[in-house]
Amino acid sequence: MTFRYSTAGLSVAFALTASVAMAQSTGLTVGMQLEPPHLDPTSAAAGAIDSVLYSNVFEGLTRFGPDGSINPGLATSWDISEDGKVYTFHLAEGVTFHDGTTMDAEDVVFSLDRARAEDSVNAQKALFAGIESVEATDPLTVTVTLKTADGNFPFNMAWGDAVIVAPESIENIKTTPIGTGAFKFDNWVQGDSIHLVKNADYWGEPAILEEATFKFISDPTAAFAAMMAEDLDVFVAFPAPENLPQFDADPRFKVLIGSTEGETILAINNKLPPFDNVKVREAIAHAVNRQEIIDGAMFGYGTPIGTHFAPHHPDYVDLTEMSGYDPEKSKALLAEAGVTTPLKVKMTLPPPSYARRGGEIVAAELRAVGIEPEIENVEWAQWLEGTFKGKDYGLTIISHTEPLDINIYARPDYYFQYDNPEFQTLMTDLSAESDPAKRSEMFKQAQETIAKDYVNAYLFQLPLHTVAKVGVEGLWENAPTQATDLTAVSWSQ
Incomplete structure (x- = not known):
């Protein structure tokens, strides 16, 4: 059959x-x-x-x-x-x-x-x-x-x-x-834009557009100015959510508010002392006020999460209470772990607004419990090379936008260096399991495992803001x- x-x-x-x-x-x-x-x-x-x-x-x-x-x-x-x-x-x-x-x-x-x-x-x-x-x-x-x-x-x-x-x-x-694909690569002006043209010989349903240009604008203020001047037709993942009401009220534009697969996390280098101690990682998790970050960095957009799983997925488990905001508990956990404060740590922040703006808020919250982040703002290529590949960091903020990617926690050499053989076995068994009910239970077990191990501090599910003409x-x-x-x-x- x-x-x-x-x-x-x-x-x-x-x-x-x-x-x-x-x-x-x-x-x-x-x-x-x-x-x-x-x-x-x-x-x-x-x-x-x-x-x-x-x-x-x-x-x-x-x-x-x-x-x-x-x-x-x-x-x-x-x-x-x-x-x-x-x-x-x-x-x-x-x-x-x-x-x-x-x-x-x-x-x-x-x-x-x-x-x-x-x-x-x-x-x-x-x-x-x-x-x-x-x-x-x-x-x-x-x-x-x-x-x-x-x-x-x-x-x-x-x-x-x-x-x-x-x-x-x-x-x-x-x-x-x-x-x-339906478009062919035409030109890349590095630091500025990528130009695509319609593929006249496409095998499937042809594209409607004749060409498309992707324009790269890292600064949120410049992004707002470019849209308002109509230099752009669309801005995907618009980086300044505080400006969305202004676009929404402008008859030239429309605003699309959607969801992504992006779990936004305060990633922790699990092999770097003292973060190899679960009590220290738990202390970090309890020091973070998710709603304060959502309000301050995302202007209210975003869904709090307590594990690495999308809230819109049917197997999601709400574990936010396990790592709820409790600065006094953070201080106690640091003391139990024998950490001398202030604890200095390198916090690397890539360009996205959620990381740069959220990082400032997180840093203030960590300082309140005795952890002193030394912020290093880096460009995207630097983050990929130094943080992701080189694992040269203590903390970093990033959104994992790959779909259903909890299996990354089964890779000991992944950049947050979490090594749990039981979790690795669980992911192997999940991959081989075809029964929907059993898979659902395995997904829930996986979420609970990484939450209990406080692998990272889980912040919010990244929304998708698109502004278009x-x-x-x-x-x-x-x-x-x-x-x-x-x-x-x-x-x-």
């Missing part, structure tokens, strides 16, 4: 997209706060890469829909063996890369083998760890055999880290990305993955 997934259910969506195409097609200028460090989504953890390229330029076997659903991508359908170990993907016909070369099963084999290779630098290498083999059965059929059954495999293949690339163009992918349609309101998918966007001026 086999289970088959197909594109039949997408005909209505395609029909709706075709009706939108009657609107005036033109170019669009999209503002973003973070610039990608390079343009290879398969070799970096920077969400800014996917924010520009996911679905627009690069595609995977499957793809996320705006509602978080898993839809066919380069694979129009797939079969799953009865034991859940073998996935047979059937590829779309007539697909070519932007350089004119054919995309076929051999490119899928190359991409998945590259991602799971011993020397792979893929930031989500764990997504591919369960693969036993990848074979090109014929030019349009790929057979993936897993070590154990994994019902999450189509979900894993929808990540930006799993997009299909070609051996012919891989050497220059960081500066000249060659994908199969009236007439721009088809933008994602929510962000089930790190993407600014423009493939169905239209603009009638």
